Structure formats: structure tokens, C-alpha cells
Amino acid sequence: xxxxxxxxxxxxxLLAARWTILLSLIAFVGGGIVAGIxxxxxxxxxxxxxxxxxxxxxxxxxxxxxxxxxxAFFGLPLLGIEVGPWTAASLALTLFTxxxxxxxxxxxxxxxxxxxxxxxxxxxxxxxxxxxxxxxxQSIRVATAPTIGFSVQVVKxxxxxxxxxxxxxxxxxxMLNNVTFEPFKxxxxxxxxxxxxxxxxxxxxxxLERKLNVSS
Amino acid sequence: MDYQLDFVGLFPYYKDLVxxxxxTIQITILTTILGVSFGIIGAATRVGKxxxxxxxxxxxxxxxxxxxxxxxxxxxxxxxxxxxxxxxALEAGMIAMVINLGAYSTEIIRAxxxxxxxxxxxxxxxxxxxxxxxxxxxxLPQAFNKISPALISQCVxxxxxxxxxxxxxxxxxxxxxxxxxxxxxxxxxxxxxITGIYLIFAIVLRFVLxxxxxxxxxxxxxxxxx
Numbered sequence: 001x002x003x004x005x006x007x008x009x010x011x012x013x014l015l016a017a018r019w020t021i022l023l024s025l026i027a028f029v030g031g032g033i034v035a036g037i038x039x040x041x042x043x044x045x046x047x048x049x050x051x052x053x054x055x056x057x058x059x060x061x062x063x064x065x066x067x068x069x070x071x072a073f074f075g076l077p078l079l080g081i082e083v084g085p086w087t088a089a090s091l092a093l094t095l096f097t098x099x100x101x102x103x104x105x106x107x108x109x110x111x112x113x114x115x116x117x118x119x120x121x122x123x124x125x126x127x128x129x130x131x132x133x134x135x136x137x138q139s140i141r142v143a144t145a146p147t148i149g150f151s152v153q154v155v156k157x158x159x160x161x162x163x164x165x166x167x168x169x170x171x172x173x174x175m176l177n178n179v180t181f182e183p184f185k186x187x188x189x190x191x192x193x194x195x196x197x198x199x200x201x202x203x204x205x206x207x208l209e210r211k212l213n214v215s216s
Numbered sequence: 217m218d219y220q221l222d223f224v225g226l227f228p229y230y231k232d233l234v235x236x237x238x239x240t241i242q243i244t245i246l247t248t249i250l251g252v253s254f255g256i257i258g259a260a261t262r263v264g265k266x267x268x269x270x271x272x273x274x275x276x277x278x279x280x281x282x283x284x285x286x287x288x289x290x291x292x293x294x295x296x297x298x299x300x301x302x303x304x305a306l307e308a309g310m311i312a313m314v315i316n317l318g319a320y321s322t323e324i325i326r327a328x329x330x331x332x333x334x335x336x337x338x339x340x341x342x343x344x345x346x347x348x349x350x351x352x353x354x355x356l357p358q359a360f361n362k363i364s365p366a367l368i369s370q371c372v373x374x375x376x377x378x379x380x381x382x383x384x385x386x387x388x389x390x391x392x393x394x395x396x397x398x399x400x401x402x403x404x405x406x407x408x409x410i411t412g413i414y415l416i417f418a419i420v421l422r423f424v425l426x427x428x429x430x431x432x433x434x435x436x437x438x439x440x441x442x
Contacts, residue, residue: 062372062418064379066390067411074403078219152282159284163383170287183294191283191291198282 004180010189016172017193023158023168026090028151031097038102039109043131053102060099066160068092073164089161097154104150108143109135145212149205152198159194169193223405229396236392237413243388244375244421247313251374252367254314255321259359260351262326273322280319286380288312293384309381317374324366328359357433364429371425372418379414389413 038056041049060068073088083091112135120130162171173190177183226233261273280288293308303311332355340350360367382390393410397403 059415062376062415063411064376064390064414066379066382067393067407067414070393070407071404071411074397074407078221078404156282156284159286160380162286170284170290173287174290177290177294182298183290184296184298187287187291187295191279191287194283194287195279199278202278202282 004176006185009176009180009182009186012176013169013172013186013189013193016167017169017197019166019168020155020158020170020194021197023089023093023161023166024151024155027093027097027158028154030090030094031101031154034094034098035101035105038098039105042106057099057103060096061103065092065096065157066163068096069160069164085161085164085166088164089158089166093154093157093161096157097150100150100153101147104146105139105143108139108146111142112138141212145205145208148201148208152201152205155198155201156194221405222402223409225400225402226396226405226409229392229399232392232395233409236387236389239387240378240389240417243310243313243378243381243386244417246310247317247374247378248371248421248425250310250314251317252321252371254318255325255367256356258318258322259325259329262322263329277319277322280315281323285312285316285377286383288316289380289384305381305384305386308384309378309386313374313378313381316377317371320370320374321367324363324370325359327366328361328363329355331362332358360429360433364426364433368422368425368429372421375421376414376418 038053042053069089069092072092073083073085076083076088076091116134116138117130120134125133158168159170161168162174165171167175169190173186177186180186258273258277261269264270289309289312292312293303293305296303296308336354336358337350340354345353378388379390381388382394385391389410393406397406400406
């Protein structure tokens with residue numbers, strides 16, 4: 001039937017997994033930066049900005065990632081910006097990630113007890129000094145575990161980029177399946193590779209969570 | 217480049233749209249009910265006494281949670297027939313969705329059970345209740361009360377994931393969007409409209425589930441709490 005041995009399939013999938021990891025990193029770092037900007041904007045306490053951010057988060061959490069990818073892929077060319085799968089996937093996943101990280105991080109900032117703000121004020125620190133020296137260091141401790149936990153969702157989200165023609169692990173899987181007609185073997189191997197990427201992140205996140213619970 | 221958006225061009229396809237909407241709603245209702253039931257059974261197994269079942273369910277949950285939904289879907293739809301399980305696209309899609317929500321809700325419900333005071337089990341035992349009676353009447357309502365926001369969010373996420381079923385030709389909402397855009401070439405307009413419908417779905421589903429969970433568990437748990 002075909003000249004692809006199991007080892008060939010595995011090697012091709014492994015090569016494609018590089019793009020899954022790279023796209024995940026782009027989305028995660030980009031999403032983190034955008035989320036940071038959103039949180040800074042929210043801190044200004046401007047009610048219009050806060051409403052805008054709430055709607056932004058609601059839209060990205062309330063619509064399918066697949067639709068976001070399609071809109072980036074088909075929508076940007078209407079604005080005269082030619083995009084390939086790389087740009088569209090990076091953009092959609094970055095915005096998707098930023099909405100979730102913004103929610104997670106805001107929650108962590110709010111989880112710091114009010115008394116900390118008051119204590120900082122008593123020490124004569126202003127709003128930004130309290131934020132930078134008192135509140136943020138404490139929130140980071142709380143935020144690490146859910147942030148790493150969410151990175152698993154980002155890695156899994158990149159699988160949908162295959163639908164707009166981005167050749168990563170899942171797309172490589174469908175292509176190899178079309179050549180070998182061995183869907184059971186191919187998709188099992190694809191799943192195993194995703195598991196190998198995601199499971200350590202899940203475990204690490206759980207470990208951090210447990211450590212935090214013990215120490216507090 | 218000047219492009220005039222043309223939403224009117226979508227109008228002739230309203231019948232396809234309606235049938236897509238109906239199928240997505242049906243899939244969502246069925247998945248939510250079956251997935252959460254799966255989660256309750258899974259969580260009961262996880263906190264139960266049988267070590268083998270505990271590890272089996274635990275392993276299964278980890279596999280589902282650490283692989284993408286679309287890969288699970290392809291594995292079930294394309295992979296399983298090669299070893300003798302023939303499934304229609306809708307069946308494969310439903311199985312994938314129920315498994316997915318089941319795995320996540322197992323973890324969520326288990327967390328709720330573990331957060332419930334151990335004394336509740338002992339109190340139930342003192343009253344002469346059997347294990348499953350304690351679980352259903354005492355532990356579960358309190359656990360649900362604690363975890364309902366997380367569980368509802370997960371149901372919404374899984375509902376949104378149903379858009380991926382279009383990739384194995386289940387004729388739900390996203391499939392309709394693909395169909396309309398292939399006929400009209402109004403791709404942005406089609407996807408924009410459908411995205412809006414999903415957003416409404418997400419808001420409505422969250423609202424309905426919140427009302428349902430308050431009716432089912434909050435009052436009961438509060439009554440039992442008093």
C-alpha cells in the first residue's frame with residue numbers, strides 16, 4: 001500500500017510536533033503580553049475601559065476557538081491584510097489565550113486580602129508601589145499553578161489550527177492517514193505525542209497547587 | 217481595498233441555519249445530561265473503595281484531558297471503524313463530546329466531594345444510611361453546591377467545542393456556516409453571524425444551567441444545612 005513504516009510515521013509526526021510547540025509558545029507569550037496590557041488598562045479604574053475588557057473576555061470565552069480562527073483567516077484579508085495560516089493561527093490563539101489569562105490573573109490579584117492594601121497604605125506606599133511591591137509578588141505565587149494549567153489548553157487549542165491549513169501535529173496526522181490508511185495507528189500516535197507534551201505541564205501545575213496549599 | 221459587507225446575501229439560507237441551530241441545541245442538551253452523569257459516576261468511582269477502578273478512571277481522565285478534542289474525535293470516527301466499531305458521524309461526535317465533558321466533570325465533581333467535610337460521611341453512617349445513599353443524598357448536593365460555577369463553565373466550553381464536529385461532517389451550526397460560505401463566498405459574514413449565535417448560546421446556556429443548579433442543589437443543600 002504505502003512505503004511508510006511505523007517509524008516513518010513517528011518521525012514525521014515528531015517533526016510536525018515542533019510546529020505545535022512553536023505555535024503554543026507564540027500564543028502563550030503573545031497572550032501573556034496582551035493579558036498584561038489588559039490588566040494594566042483595567043487598573044486605571046476607567047469604567048469604559050473596564051467594560052471594554054469585560055466584553056472582550058466574554059467574546060473570546062463565549063465563542064468557539066474554531067470560529068475565532070476562521071474569522072482571523074477570512075476577516076483580515078477583507079481589511080486588506082493578506083494572511084497565511086501562520087499569521088491567522090498566531091493571532092487568533094494569542095487573543096484567545098489573552099482573554100483567559102486576563103481572567104485568571106485578575107482573579108489572582110483580587111485574591112490578595114484587602115488587609116494587604118491597607119497595610120501597604122499605612123506604610124506610606126502609593127497605589128503603584130503597593131501593587132508592585134506588595135500585591136503582585138503575592139499574586140504571582142497564586143497565579144503560577146493555574147497559568148501552567150491553562151498552557152495545556154493552549155497546546156490543545158493549536159490542534160484546531162490544522163483546520164485552516166496550518167501544518168502541525170494534527171494536520172500531519174490527517175495527511176499521514178490519507179497516505180497510509182491506518183487511522184487507528186496514526187491518530188493514536190498523534191494523541192500520544194500530545195499527551196507527552198501536555199501531561200508534564202498538568203503534573204507540574206498540580207504539584208505547584210499542592211505546594212501552595214501546604215504552605216498557606 | 218474597499219469591501220462592502222453583505223449580510224443580506226445570507227438570508228436565502230435561513231432554513232439551513234435553523235436546522236444547524238436545532239442540531240447544535242440537541243447535541244448540547246444531550247451532552248450536558250450524559251456528560252455530567254458520566255462525571256458523577258466517574259467521581260463516585262474515584263472516591264470509592266475499589267483501587268483498580270479508581271486508577272482506571274483516573275488514567276482515562278488524564279488521557280482525555282491531555283489530548284486535543286479534535287484528535288479524540290478523529291480517533292473515534294476514523295480509527296475505531298478499522299477495529300470493528302462502525303459509527304455514524306453524529307454518533308462518533310456525541311461519544312467524543314460525552315467522554316470529554318465526562319472526564320472534566322469527573323475531576324470537578326471529585327474536587328467538590330473531597331472539599332465536603334468528612335464528618336458528613338460519618339454522620340450519614342450513624343443514621344444507618346448505606347454508602348450510595350450517603351453519596352446521593354448528602355455528599356453530592358453539597359459537592360454540587362461548591363463546584364457548580366466550575367462545572368457550568370466546563371459545560372459551556374464543551375458546547376463551544378461542538379463546532380469541531382463540523383470536521384467529521386456532522387451538520388451542526390459550524391457545518392452550516394461552512395456550507396453557506398461555500399455557496400455564497402460570503403465567508404466573513406457567515407462566520408461572523410455564526411460566531412454571534414454561539415455567543416448567545418454560551419450566555420443562554422450559562423444562565424439556564426445556573427438557574428437549574430440553584431433550583432436543584434442550592435435550596436436542597438441549604439435546607440439540609442439548616
